[in-house]
Amino acid sequence: MRIADLTWLSKHVFFPLSDIKGRSHRRQYLREMSASQWWDAEKFQTWQIEQLRGAMSYAFAHVPYYTARYGAAGFKGTLQSWEDFRRLPFLRKEDIRRSGDGLISREFRRQDLVEARTGGSTGTALTLYFDRRCQELRNAAAMRSNQWAGWDVGMRVAAIWGNPPVADTLKKKLRNALLDRTIYLDTMDINQRSVHDFVMKWRRTKPKMIFGHSHSIYILAKYLEELGVRDLRPEGIISTSMMLLAPERRFIEQAFGCAVTDRYGCEEVGLIASECERHNGLHLNLDHVVVEFLREDGSPAKPGEDANIVVTDLINRGMPLIRYCLGDRGVPSDRICACGRGHPLMERVTGRQADFLKRPDGSLVAGVSLVERTLTAIPGIEQMQLVQNKLHRITVKLVKGGEFGDKSESALKRELRSVFGEAVVIEIQAVPALDQTGAGKYRFSICNV
Numbered sequence: 196m197r198i199a200d201l202t203w204l205s206k207h208v209f210f211p212l213s214d215i216k217g218r219s220h221r222r223q224y225l226r227e228m229s230a231s232q233w234w235d236a237e238k239f240q241t242w243q244i245e246q247l248r249g250a251m252s253y254a255f256a257h258v259p260y261y262t263a264r265y266g267a268a269g270f271k272g273t274l275q276s277w278e279d280f281r282r283l284p285f286l287r288k289e290d291i292r293r294s295g296d297g298l299i300s301r302e303f304r305r306q307d308l309v310e311a312r313t314g315g316s317t318g319t320a321l322t323l324y325f326d327r328r329c330q331e332l333r334n335a336a337a338m339r340s341n342q343w344a345g346w347d348v349g350m351r352v353a354a355i356w357g358n359p360p361v362a363d364t365l366k367k368k369l370r371n372a373l374l375d376r377t378i379y380l381d382t383m384d385i386n387q388r389s390v391h392d393f394v395m396k397w398r399r400t401k402p403k404m405i406f407g408h409s410h411s412i413y414i415l416a417k418y419l420e421e422l423g424v425r426d427l428r429p430e431g432i433i434s435t436s437m438m439l440l441a442p443e444r445r446f447i448e449q450a451f452g453c454a455v456t457d458r459y460g461c462e463e464v465g466l467i468a469s470e471c472e473r474h475n476g477l478h479l480n481l482d483h484v485v486v487e488f489l490r491e492d493g494s495p496a497k498p499g500e501d502a503n504i505v506v507t508d509l510i511n512r513g514m515p516l517i518r519y520c521l522g523d524r525g526v527p528s529d530r531i532c533a534c535g536r537g538h539p540l541m542e543r544v545t546g547r548q549a550d551f552l553k554r555p556d557g558s559l560v561a562g563v564s565l566v567e568r569t570l571t572a573i574p575g576i577e578q579m580q581l582v583q584n585k586l587h588r589i590t591v592k593l594v595k596g597g598e599f600g601d602k603s604e605s606a607l608k609r610e611l612r613s614v615f616g617e618a619v620v621i622e623i624q625a626v627p628a629l630d631q632t633g634a635g636k637y638r639f640s641i642c643n644v
């Protein structure tokens with residue numbers, strides 16, 4: 196079957212069928228969000244404070260943590276104004292870790308919620324829970340921002356990130372052929388051979404869109420230059436999960452002959468902001484998140500000022516996060532985008548970094564792609580940081596939790612050796628706390644080689 200036919204079938208038959216089978220409202224949400232993106236800023240603000248009122252009243256009534264904490268702060272259950280909101284206490288990562296089930300709504304059973312463990316780019320492990328409606332809304336938000344980059348349902352795509360799913364059964368192979376339609380380059384293993392294999396797959400399937408971690412796409416572009424490959428020509432590139440540095444962006448756009456759409460989000464609240472087709476700052480995803488840019492003293496930052504990013508989730512009732520300090524920094528904006536969308540802009544994200552570590556053979560490993568197999572997979576690791584000062588030695592700075600034992604240590608060493616090889620010495624160093632960067636952020640991996 197021709198690729199074009201399959202794209203049509205995937206969009207108009209397999210994708211709707213999969214939603215119907217899974218009883219998903221994702222397509223309905225996408226339709227609603229495709230319409231609301233053209234609301235003007237005023238309509239959006241009125242709508243958003245309504246959503247926020249709803250989320251706050253719900254959390255106060257049904258989530259033990261907020262009932263107690265906001266009660267103590269004098270909150271009566273109905274939000275009167277933005278000023279009221281800004282007086283409420285922050286939620287920090289430590290609060291989430293300490294709260295146990297206290298942040299889960301009494302209306303949900305934990306086992307009915309979707310569980311996610313995250314290390315983020317900050318090196319602090321968290322367990323999060325999402326309700327189903329929230330998951331579907333987040334899916335729709337990601338799809339809407341994909342469309343800003345030129346993506347459409349059913350399109351063939353290439354994904355550049357760590358630990359890609361392995362299609363080892365017939366069912367998974369079929370799913371990938373008909374629905375996901377994705378080829379992968381594993382950022383855990385970027386070298387000449389894996390890039391060569393990826394190029395071969397690309398030439399067979401001709402993806403039209405690249406999704407990936409920004410720096411990983413850059414590394415791929417570097418390899419393509421080295422190999423003299425110039426025929427990978429997608430229609431769009433979506434860069435996520437890391438800061439997209441300006442020189443890297445220019446290099447990527449030259450290598451693939453198309454624009455990069457930068458996007459900012461996190462596991463905790465999903466999509467926070469995304470560029471549109473104008474690439475003129477990032478539109479805040481106000482449909483789902485309240486985004487505050489705050490100075491150290493908690494006062495709101497001015498447009499153009501580098502500030503702490505604090506987010507409030509408007510859609511997750513299972514485990515609401517309100518005034519949550521992400522640990523990222525960014526710059527708010529008062530510019531208006533010529534595209535006509537009512538979502539305000541932010542200029543850029545300034546504090547998000549995950550260094551690449553090196554293997555003895557010179558190949559690179561994305562720090563963020565190690566999070567899932569170490570920090571969030573091995574019990575008893577509260578925080579960790581990988582520091583590489585010499586090619587053959589990686590120091591793991593570790594803040595141990597109560598569950599940490601000999602087994603955790605050997606599992607950690609085993610995972611890292613399987614990635615970096617036996618020749619690399621893995622040194623584990625227990626520390627009371629991790630060092631922070633000047634921006635007040637933890638870095639998961641630091642490469643000084």
Ligand SMILES: [Zn+2]
Pocket residue numbers: 471472473478532533534535536
């Ligand atoms: Zn725009």
